[in-house]
Amino acid sequence: MSNYILQVKSLNKSFENVHAVKTASVDFIEGEIHSIIGENGAGKSTLMNLITGLYEPDSGKIIFKGSEIVFKSPADSLKVGIGIVHQHFMLIDEFTAVENIILGNEIKKNGFLDISTARIKISELQDKYGFNFPLNKKVGELTVGEKQQIEILKILFREANFFIFDEPTAVLTPIEVEGLYKIFRKLKENNNTIVFISHKLKEIFSISDRISVMRNGELIGTFNSDEVTKAGIAVKMVGHEIDITKIEERIPGEILFEMRDVELFLKKKKVLHNINLNIRAGEIVGIAGVEGNGQDELVSSIMSLVKINSGAIFFRDQEISSLSTEDKIKLGFSIIPSDRLKTGAVTEFTLKENVLLGLHNFPEFRRGIFINLEKRDTLIKDIIEKFNVKAESINQEFGNLSGGNQQKIVVGKSIFKNPEIFIAHHPTRGLDISATEFVHSILENLKQNDVGILLISSDLEELLRLSDRIYIMYKGELLEELQGKSVEINSICKLMAGIKD
Ligand SMILES: Nc1ncnc2c1ncn2[C@@H]1O[C@H](COP(=O)(O)OP(=O)(O)O)[C@@H](O)[C@H]1O
Ligand SMILES: [Mg+2]
Structure with missing residues (x-):
């Protein structure tokens, strides 16, 4: 007592x-x-x-x-x-x-x-x-x-x-x-x-x-x-x-996205070998690997920036192998691109111009043949306010923001259409810790909302923290699937170097 x-x-x-x-x-x-x-x-x-x-x-x-x-x-x-x-x-x-x-x-x-x-x-x-x-x-x-x-x-x-x-x-x-x-x-x-x-x-x-x-x-x-x-x-x-x-474990939901036996050749070289991958609703699937082992090609195939040579890609039960990028975005695909300054945004454009890139054909932003400028301005202002972006005005050049604030805008834009499949490709590269945590919290939040997420990263800690399952990518192949939370860093590193026990 x-x-x-x-x-x-x-x-x-x-x-x-x-x-x-x-x-x-x-x-x-x-x-x-x-x-x-x-x-x-x-x-x-x-x-x-x-x-x-x-x-x-x-x-x-x-x-x-x-x-x-x-x-x-x-x-x-x-x-x-x-x-x-x-x-x-x-x-x-x-x-x-x-x-x-x-x-x-x-x-x-x-x-x-x-x-x-x-x-x-x-x-x-x-x-x-x-x-x-x-x-x-x-x-x-x-x-x-x-x-x-x-x-x-x-x-x-x-x-x-x-x-x-x-x-x-x-x-x-x-x-x-x-x-x-x-x-x-x-x-x-x-x-x-x-x-x-x-x-x-x-x-x-x-x-x-x-x-x-x-x-x-x-x-x-x-x-x-x-x-x-x-x-x-x-x-x-x-x-x-x-x-x-x-x-x-919170049980992930149905399979939203699937790649079956996908192969891709670029300049006659096979860059993706027999890719089989699925993502469930409410799940973060990680892709680990040394850069240059096919990750870019994997993302390009998913987003239809290249045309796969064989195999098939599905969204729910629908085959979508030959849909265009725009059609995939309409279906609910969204991406944080690996290089925000090349594919995510244009440095010389203002914030309000950037927010519309890639979205200008969506009905939300159209008024007949014109762009609905008010809607555009509301979106960028919303993103700035919600994510606490440090910016002076929506007329400021994108290139003048810090990396973390640029990424907030890219991320804000990527989630605004309530995606169902979300591709995060090096989503925190070059960001400081607080911007990194912000991006992580967005990914966790999407997961809670039953979005299926593919996280491609060279940051193992990030992958281990967020992923439910992790695939290792090596020379264009998905080597092995590991259950995220129980994985040892050592075994991932070995696989990344192509060493199988
Ligand atoms: N400050 C608060 N005001 C109103 N409701 C609260 C507050 N804090 C907790 N609750 C409610 O009390 C209940 C218990 O919450 P909480 O103690 O946070 O649970 P746990 O920590 O076990 O998840 C929940 O229904 C929660 O919504
Ligand atoms: Mg609590």
Whole structure:
């Protein structure tokens, strides 16, 4: 009893008409890794926000180290050692890691900021817990995994010993997830308590001491992880018998796009060999490979920029091998081209002129034989506003924008017609981290909306993060199909070099 660090007793919280947390009770033992699992909307984040004091409960209480406590704000709970790492990071891109970590908790020496002492303390914590992010780079230049480490260190720096992680793995690659688990284990070794929120069964079983299940606002129960099975937890999560694979992976839908035995010759040379590939609705299919192994030709075949020599291409059940590019766009094909300055846009044109390129024949933009200029201007203004493009006016030359802002316009244009098949060819090449994350979020969003996506990239990390399945392309062939989330970088690299075990 005495080793409970924090106890939640019958907490309730409603938002207008949603009863988000229903009389939930749960205990946390000092030094344990305690997972909370539940489907989206089960109330996990709300429960955590009640614990940290971001929200005030409608009723119920929180007992901290044996006595009742009321937190008025997350700053309040952090004072007693409760820290939370949110899904979305709260860092300032222009500041270094050190500056971000000490922000709001500056060590002062004679009234002046003592950065060197802070830096020493931070490096000590880094060594102790196995963090490896660079201290002096601007945070905007760091990877998602590194930013997350900074968030963790930020609360460690404030001497937290109760850590809440709200779906921390959702944004990480498999390798980064392993890194995070190492940090969890180190934190645990040092007698910290970890609350790990996830909706993925596989994850929680590999790391937790105990598992609590939430469903529909209720805390269904807490279990020792070695006394329950995945299937047992799955039933508690959804409230009825269910095939666990259905929860573990969102099942992609029907096959939208298919290439069967496609071959292509250019200048008498065979550049695509017997390509068989399909893409389902709500699925991201990755193509990995060293550039120049047929990726450009694959995209050209799909978009009808070249005519295939044999085989067939299908959209749903319709054969579309000989349709023109424009017909394919009408069917719902869209593309982020690999070279935005060659095929995606014209540098010397203004933004409003660029947005119409390739779309000028669409009825939306026609008024008889004329172009509907108002519609065009509305579209470009919409893109600028929605995607926060840094541009002075729609009459500005495209070439004057930064690479990231140019790509936002190309991407905005590519999704405006609600595509069904989306080809992303090096969609983030040359972009900084925040523009990259923007493009990734667009791809994830299309996926959620049942678009079938082909992602061709030479960035393995990007492929691993986003793809459900990955094909390796080598010398015009699709070598092998790997299941995205379980793939090892090593085996991909070997295949990319044409080495088969
Ligand atoms: N600030 C809010 N205002 C209104 N409704 C909210 C708010 N936060 C959460 N909800 C609702 O409460 C329910 C539980 O949400 P949440 O705690 O975010 O679930 P989870 O983290 O398990 O996905 C959902 O129906 C959600 O829409
Ligand atoms: Mg949540």
